[in-house]
Amino acid sequence: MFNRDRWREIFDTISKNKLRTFLSGFTVALGIFIFIILFGLGNGLKNSFQEFFLDDASNAIFLYPGKTSMPYKGFKENRRIEFDIEDVEDIKNNFTLFTEYVTPRISRSALTRYKSQSNSYTTRGVGPAHQFVEKTILMKGRFINKKDIALRAKYAVIGRLVAKDLFKAEDPIGKYIDIGSSVFKVIGVFQDDGGDREERNIYIPYSTRQLLEKGNDKVDEIIVTFNKDLGHTGALAFESSLKKYFKDKKSIDPRDPNGIYFQNLTDDLKQTQQFAVVLQLIVSFVGLGTLIAGIIGISNIMVFVVKERTKELGIRKALGATPKSVIQMILQESVFITTISGYTGLILGVFLLKNIGLKLEDYFIKNPYIDLSTAISATIILIIFGAIAGYIPAKRAARIKPIIALRDE
Amino acid sequence: MIQIKNLHKSYKMGTSSLHVLKGINFNVEQGELVAIMGSSGSGKSTLLNILGMLDVAEEGDYILDNVPIKNLNETKAAKYRNKFLGFVFQSFNLINYKTALENVSLPLYYQGIPRKERQQSALNYLEKVGLKDWATHLPSELSGGQKQRVAIARALASKPKVLLADEPTGALDSTTSHEVMDLIQKINQEGKTILVVTHELDIAQMCKRIVKLKDGVIVEDKKVKQVLASSYV
Numbered sequence: 110m111f112n113r114d115r116w117r118e119i120f121d122t123i124s125k126n127k128l129r130t131f132l133s134g135f136t137v138a139l140g141i142f143i144f145i146i147l148f149g150l151g152n153g154l155k156n157s158f159q160e161f162f163l164d165d166a167s168n169a170i171f172l173y174p175g176k177t178s179m180p181y182k183g184f185k186e187n188r189r190i191e192f193d194i195e196d197v198e199d200i201k202n203n204f205t206l207f208t209e210y211v212t213p214r215i216s217r218s219a220l221t222r223y224k225s226q227s228n229s230y231t232t233r234g235v236g237p238a239h240q241f242v243e244k245t246i247l248m249k250g251r252f253i254n255k256k257d258i259a260l261r262a263k264y265a266v267i268g269r270l271v272a273k274d275l276f277k278a279e280d281p282i283g284k285y286i287d288i289g290s291s292v293f294k295v296i297g298v299f300q301d302d303g304g305d306r307e308e309r310n311i312y313i314p315y316s317t318r319q320l321l322e323k324g325n326d327k328v329d330e331i332i333v334t335f336n337k338d339l340g341h342t343g344a345l346a347f348e349s350s351l352k353k354y355f356k357d358k359k360s361i362d363p364r365d366p367n368g369i370y371f372q373n374l375t376d377d378l379k380q381t382q383q384f385a386v387v388l389q390l391i392v393s394f395v396g397l398g399t400l401i402a403g404i405i406g407i408s409n410i411m412v413f414v415v416k417e418r419t420k421e422l423g424i425r426k427a428l429g430a431t432p433k434s435v436i437q438m439i440l441q442e443s444v445f446i447t448t449i450s451g452y453t454g455l456i457l458g459v460f461l462l463k464n465i466g467l468k469l470e471d472y473f474i475k476n477p478y479i480d481l482s483t484a485i486s487a488t489i490i491l492i493i494f495g496a497i498a499g500y501i502p503a504k505r506a507a508r509i510k511p512i513i514a515l516r517d518e
Numbered sequence: 519m520i521q522i523k524n525l526h527k528s529y530k531m532g533t534s535s536l537h538v539l540k541g542i543n544f545n546v547e548q549g550e551l552v553a554i555m556g557s558s559g560s561g562k563s564t565l566l567n568i569l570g571m572l573d574v575a576e577e578g579d580y581i582l583d584n585v586p587i588k589n590l591n592e593t594k595a596a597k598y599r600n601k602f603l604g605f606v607f608q609s610f611n612l613i614n615y616k617t618a619l620e621n622v623s624l625p626l627y628y629q630g631i632p633r634k635e636r637q638q639s640a641l642n643y644l645e646k647v648g649l650k651d652w653a654t655h656l657p658s659e660l661s662g663g664q665k666q667r668v669a670i671a672r673a674l675a676s677k678p679k680v681l682l683a684d685e686p687t688g689a690l691d692s693t694t695s696h697e698v699m700d701l702i703q704k705i706n707q708e709g710k711t712i713l714v715v716t717h718e719l720d721i722a723q724m725c726k727r728i729v730k731l732k733d734g735v736i737v738e739d740k741k742v743k744q745v746l747a748s749s750y751v
Contacts, residue, residue, distance in 0.1 A: 126615060426596060428605075429596050429597065429600020429625055429676065431592070431593045431596040433593065508592065512573050
């Protein structure tokens, strides 16, 4: 392997057979290059997908009150169930181990005005935890905190598009806006990957909303995010125990399908994850396919190369080359060429991927990338298969009798 | 130098088999120049291939320089070829992307001789065949006679016991043929044992002994008065 004389012989052969060297090198470089580009773009597609569908915390359970449809414990049917702030606290206290965040949400639509600009937006009275439930990203200022809730502060956190509509180029932080004829101070601007609709919302402390509605303690809905460690089955179990707890607390017949509604995103999550798995499979399949095509390409070239050299190998054998030295020569040469060109293709591919990355976001491909270990393993696989593909015909050529190899005149 | 006893060889042709050599017996002494003659299909090339360890016999003994050539695997055959034999082919069989010098030094590469020594030795042999000035030329830049002389230099480079030439003049015109035969005679005069396969009588008469083959058996084996090729040149 480290015989200087043998390397000299190989370099000599390579440099004097440029077309052959180019053909086999080009096949490998192209194979790796296309593999990296396709795999990278596939990853980009996956990234966009995750951004679209995994916007909200995927471990959320939404609880809505409704009307009972069965009489129970002396209550008549058609009784309206209501949530209040005590229910939120109860979940926090009784299911500590299962929950991550718990927040109430009270949604109202109101005309909102700043100077001469006005529009109707949804205002959501929420708790501090809502930021994590909705995956709200703050661009400026801060989100609602515990102190705001306690003080029932008239603070508002507005969506990026609300800020754009009402404030144009002005900085909204610290300005006062009129929401349904109450004045709120803007303390933050947020963005949300969930799309334009999400960015046209306004968040205020839920306690402030309650204060505005005659100081009640009613809550529209409760959003709970469960501990991700629970998994799919654990989440379903948690949901049913939560259901049981509330039906008991609100005196609803356990068999009553109405009364309280649960919306568990864990089923959506499962579907989304399945879709992501399918996407991953497609990406891997494309990668594998390219790699196989590359392997077939290099195999063909190697068969052709050995065929073309049959006579030369016959001469070499007549002059005293042992079968081992013939195989070694062909293998060393092919591994050398595939290694050099494989890494050339690798570098070119990664380089191109880095440079086109930002330009493809309009085509649903975000941040295409390939991790270096995948790229390098792919290159090594191609080199190994190139060697195997060279070995088989080389072995046959080495076994062929020199007299037969020399006969083809 | 060479002892052959009762050599048989047949080729399978589909279901039937073709018996090419039907019991060959002959010996070659050190320093002989033997012509093996016969029409095509007489088995002369097959005999040479067996002598050259490029092919194996089915039956019979072959002793080369007191070494029995038997049950050779490929590796051993390659080593023996390299050590004992030099080949000259009708179609020259030079490696076309290597220069004359590199072609001549190739058998020395397989003997494991260091590069510098190899090149010096190869250059000496090229000088011997009168092509020192053509050392850096590729085979495509040489004439047929020059190519055959490079091939002879290559065959000699590994210092073989026996030189085997298969129709060495078959692809050459008569003037060039005589030049090549002149070279072969000179090498023979230096003591090298040489076997030449040919179907041309004038070439055979330039050897010291003629062995005639017909239908796989030796029909005639006689010493002849050597015609010097230099007399034609």
